[in-house]
Amino acid sequence: MSSQPLGDDAIAAAAAHLLPRAVDDVVRLSRIESVAAPGSPPGPLLEAHDEVVALLRRAGVTQIDQIMLDGMTAPTIVADVAGPPGAPTVLMYTHYDVVPAGDDALWTSPPYEPVVTEDRVVGRGVADSKANIAAMIGALEVYGAQPPVNLRFVLEGHEEFGSVFEEHPPASPETYAADAIVIADVGNVRPGQPTLTIGLRGSVTVTVEARTLGSDKHSGQFGGAAPDARTALVRALAALHDDRGDLVVPGLRREPWTGSTYTDDEFRELGEVLDGVPLVGTGDLGSRIWSGPAVTIIGFDAPPTTSPLNAVASSAKAVLNLRVHPAQPAKEAGEALATFLRGIKPFGIELDVQVGEAGNGILAETGGPAFRAAEQALRLAWGAEPGTMALGGSIPIVMSFHEAQPAAEKILFGASDGYCNMHGPNERLLIDELQRTIVAMATFWRELAATKES
Numbered sequence: 001m002s003s004q005p006l007g008d009d010a011i012a013a014a015a016a017h018l019l020p021r022a023v024d025d026v027v028r029l030s031r032i033e034s035v036a037a038p039g040s041p042p043g044p045l046l047e048a049h050d051e052v053v054a055l056l057r058r059a060g061v062t063q064i065d066q067i068m069l070d071g072m073t074a075p076t077i078v079a080d081v082a083g084p085p086g087a088p089t090v091l092m093y094t095h096y097d098v099v100p101a102g103d104d105a106l107w108t109s110p111p112y113e114p115v116v117t118e119d120r121v122v123g124r125g126v127a128d129s130k131a132n133i134a135a136m137i138g139a140l141e142v143y144g145a146q147p148p149v150n151l152r153f154v155l156e157g158h159e160e161f162g163s164v165f166e167e168h169p170p171a172s173p174e175t176y177a178a179d180a181i182v183i184a185d186v187g188n189v190r191p192g193q194p195t196l197t198i199g200l201r202g203s204v205t206v207t208v209e210a211r212t213l214g215s216d217k218h219s220g221q222f223g224g225a226a227p228d229a230r231t232a233l234v235r236a237l238a239a240l241h242d243d244r245g246d247l248v249v250p251g252l253r254r255e256p257w258t259g260s261t262y263t264d265d266e267f268r269e270l271g272e273v274l275d276g277v278p279l280v281g282t283g284d285l286g287s288r289i290w291s292g293p294a295v296t297i298i299g300f301d302a303p304p305t306t307s308p309l310n311a312v313a314s315s316a317k318a319v320l321n322l323r324v325h326p327a328q329p330a331k332e333a334g335e336a337l338a339t340f341l342r343g344i345k346p347f348g349i350e351l352d353v354q355v356g357e358a359g360n361g362i363l364a365e366t367g368g369p370a371f372r373a374a375e376q377a378l379r380l381a382w383g384a385e386p387g388t389m390a391l392g393g394s395i396p397i398v399m400s401f402h403e404a405q406p407a408a409e410k411i412l413f414g415a416s417d418g419y420c421n422m423h424g425p426n427e428r429l430l431i432d433e434l435q436r437t438i439v440a441m442a443t444f445w446r447e448l449a450a451t452k453e454s
């Protein structure tokens with residue numbers, strides 16, 4: 001080592017000193033309407049790209065490249081900072097694009113005019129994921145651009161749009177070679193509770209259709225004996241759960257969740273569950289939302305109630321989204337659901353069931369050196385014992401990195417928290433969480449470097 005590693009106090013002091021500038025960075029980045037959605041203009045995304053590149057240069061990064069694939073509106077930034085010889089390599093991933101603001105009327109301040117108050121910043125993208133960019137820049141500045149590890153920043157500009165860039169890692173795995181890959185597109189279960197995300201549920205689509213008549217028939221003339229396809233379909237869908245709301249489909253993996261989770265009250269608040277309405281399912285909450293399956297009816301063809309039709313339906317179709325235990329192959333779970341649906345035969349009617357698009361989840365390794373380094377970093381940054389959680393939704397890039405570099409440890413933490421309202425109105429970042437994330441990233445690099453030295 002050419003220099004002494006920074007101690008805990010030095011990192012904390014540097015992060016505190018850098019914090020106002022990091023908050024400024026979040027504000028500057030969030031002022032750009034860098035929406036990645038169908039039909040959104042490329043201009044603001046490219047502006048955001050240039051701003052991120054400028055921040056990297058300010059932090060002392062000179063090696064900055066980009067990856068631009070067909071179908072991408074803005075490039076993925078790939079920037080390198082060399083550490084000491086023989087040091088481990090850490091890939092730091094997040095994204096600089098945002099989802100649309102939605103209904104402006106639901107915001108208390110204009111979504112692209114970020115408002116800074118004593119403890120927070122409110123604006124689209126502040127938590128997801130401009131804060132993580134600012135934290136990475138801040139952590140690099142803690143070390144004056146001389147980090148204790150080799151760093152490769154991979155900053156995507158097209159994440160919210162969906163799958164174009166995620167094809168790249170499996171196709172060019174050498175670009176993503178690293179001892180640890182930090183996906184900073186997540187955060188703590190709640191403010192003040194340091195949390196490593198270790199699981200993401202898989203997801204599979206299942207389409208189910210009932211066909212009963214050659215064409216729709218008058219309900220007065222035929223109703224009563226002619227089978228209504230919608231009723232048959234509803235009956236089949238109703239058979240998926242028991243009276244308590246637990247799925248009764250065999251072959252879907254479910255296990256108790258042993259990490260951190262929300263309390264029922266927190267979950268009710270986050271989900272805006274109405275008073276008097278119970279949560280569904282039994283057993284611990286974690287196993288219902290993270291380490292167990294869930295079926296949601298995400299599409300159902302029927303005349304809208306504003307223009308009903310007096311007819312017995314000749315056909316009816318529903319699309320189901322099945323969320324799957326992180327370690328169960330999504331296709332396998334989809335087939336289990338399909339087999340169960342085919343066996344129902346409502347009123348004796350055969351259903352046509354198709355398993356569609358499937359994306360596997362992931363259960364990250366938790367025993368490796370990078371995971372232990374991350375635990376120690378979060379423990380020091382937040383002054384509390386870190387917990388683990390999972391996400392009910394998938395982050396496809398995690399799977400993509402995993403395919404490219406199965407041996408690299410995947411570490412998920414970041415500056416957002418369960419209450420930040422990402423993708424919703426009044427998205428907010430807590431400044432304290434930003435500061436602690438800078439400390440956590442800088443400490444993680446140091447802790448990981450130390451594992452190679454000893």
Ligand SMILES: [Zn+2]
Binds near residue numbers: 128
């Ligand atoms: Zn995100």
